[in-house]
Amino acid sequence: MTSWLVARRHADGTASAWNVANALTVLRVLLVPLMGALLLVEGGQDAGWRLAAFAAFAVAIATDKVDGDLARRHDLVTDFGKLVDPIADKALIGTALVLLSALGELPWWITVVVLGRELGVTLLRLVVIRRGVIPASRGGKAKTVLQSLAIGVYLLPTVDAVAAWKPGLGLGLVLVATLVTVVTGLDYLASAVRGRRLGPRTLPPTS
Structure with a gap:
């Protein structure tokens, strides 16, 4: 499945937006509300939910590194990735900062x-x-x-x-x-x- 996503291209040779790098970017976007919801459970005081929020954030940060490396290594840079990747990064960091401030931390x-x-x-x-x-x-x-x-x-x-x-x-x-x-x-x-x-x-x- 991963190899199919990496190899898929348009007729002119440019990378299709349907590739593994962009899939990881979308995953990062989806992890933003999940991380936020986990952080807010019981006002951020439950250790288990808090650790789950940390894990979601860590996975999201890891995808930021991996999707960029894949896009450059396999020539998968697309307009979709250029647009959504920085939005995902700012949404992740911004959401975490706002919620941590809202919790008084x-x-x-x-x-x-x-x-x-x-x-x-x-x-x-x-x-x-x-x-x-x-x-x-x-x-x-x-x-x-x-x-x-x-x-x-x-x-x-x-x-x-x-x-x-x-x-x-x-x-x-x-x-x-x-x-x-x-x-x-x-x-x-x-x-x-x-x-x-x-x-x-x-x-x-x-x-």
């Missing part, structure tokens, strides 16, 4: 800063799209990794095994992730301005 200002940055970058992408798409940079990838690690720590149930190190590690990671989020957002803005000065399709990489 994560300061709202962090959620507002991160989501504000993502909204701003999305709007900038729409503004500069005629001059080219700005690819993700190492800073942007580091931002995603740090955000994922921080959220993963926060999602873990506070049981004896993690109670000693979870608060400090979680707060440290989320503060570093927020700083990197802001810095890469400013870098994106600078890149967009440079691209406007240099002309079409000369935008340097960022995130």
Whole structure:
């Protein structure tokens, strides 16, 4: 089944949207509400449901890595994937941040800063799209990794095994992730301005 999805192509040789990479992206989208529902069971206080929410988040993050690798390795990059993949990522991170803040576990200002940055970058992408798409940079990838690690720590149930190190590690990671989020957002803005000065399709990489 997987080999059929990978091999399927249009008559002109371009990859069909019906491929395993896009299937993993759709799975990530479906895991977003599942993760949210599991996190909210009993107000986020039940260790079992909390661990299930962590597992759903971890699987979703793993699909983000796998679908990208498959798309590049097997030439499965499609317009559908380009559109839905970043939406799935932002939905996953955004949902987790909002729910953790709603549960009183994560300061709202962090959620507002991160989501504000993502909204701003999305709007900038729409503004500069005629001059080219700005690819993700190492800073942007580091931002995603740090955000994922921080959220993963926060999602873990506070049981004896993690109670000693979870608060400090979680707060440290989320503060570093927020700083990197802001810095890469400013870098994106600078890149967009440079691209406007240099002309079409000369935008340097960022995130």
